[in-house]
Amino acid sequence: MSVSMSILAILDDGPAYGLQLKNDFETRTGSIWPLNVGQVYTTLSRLERDGLVRPAGNGDDKSYQITREGRARLMAWFDEPLEARSPGRDELVLKLIMAVGRKGVSAGDVIQAERKAAIRQLQDYTKLKREADAAANLGWLFLLDSLIFQTEARVRWLDACEARLRRARPFTQRARRAASDREEVRR
């Protein structure tokens, strides 16, 4: 969906070949999401079947242009907020759920290793942002900010997990001590 709408958006600026569409898409997204030409032509065929694009010129040169229906679909995409998706399975969440209380695995160590990896990734994104020219490519900065906020959210969640873990630990120890005291009294 996102690739087909992006192709419609680029074609809305003027007719283009598959390779031009690929290059334009990758320039706007800083090559973070590479596209292959085959994927572009498959998408174009689907869009043509649905009447959203048509061959430009005499049809021999494989360039495409957007149709009136295509433009209407594109504008609807901009107008309507994306539907909230049901949460997918997240490997990191599962990893922590499985780590808690497991013998031989320290959930705290797992959290720190993941946090460190996330911070390294944030450093990479931030370096790209530092080097980016705000005037030249605003879209690239939008994309970097999106990656940065998603990674930051992961770190904040890890921080919260760690704080909960630390609070739970003394409680678990206290509960165990109380249980063993009760046991003593019974004996």
Next chain:
Amino acid sequence: MILEMTDVTRIHGSGHLAVQALSRATVMVDAGELVAVMGPSGSGKTTLLSIAGGLDHQTSGTVLVEGVELGSLSAAELARLRRRRIGYVFQQFNLIDGLTAAENVSLPLELDGASVKEARPQALRALEMVGLGDLADRMPDDLSGGEQQRTAIARAVVGDRILLLADEPTGALDTVTGETVLRLMRDHCDRGGGGVLVTHDARFAAWGDRVIFLRDGSIVDQTDAQPGPETLLNTR
């Protein structure tokens, strides 16, 4: 090396009331380096920063700024070193209300014995550097939060200050303004200065070349010198 903190411990109180705020922390900051210190509230971040800047004294360990051991200095010598070589930036900009931006920035130079005439051109240069040359004669109340923090950075780097210490400098700012402040801190380091940035916010810590993780007063981990963006491409 601009800052060398070796095995620094800080204990408040004594006997059974003793609280260890910092435990055997070793932090090195080279010229050109911005080091971020991350940790939750109460992990010892501010204590570390205060000791690095000579505002607090360690219980044991050594702190050297440009090779000079802070513990070996008299109170007057330490105050002079703080005025001349170390700049501080805080979350609440700490500008003096009754003084213009330029007067705020001139103040550390004047406290160090410079005349108003000597201090003003340096203050204007520092304000120029943070993009506030045109607002030099505004009062703090007439500046936005971001402009006030940029003024505070100009005040922290004015003259020949080499070590920049910042305690949650972006805490009171929105995302994009906070970024401007970090770009200025980076610029200071890229010109050969050194910086320590204390923050609980990963997004801002990532501006550091290295990130140090503090827990309960101890350094528990740190990232290596900043990797290149090629690792980003490997994560695809």
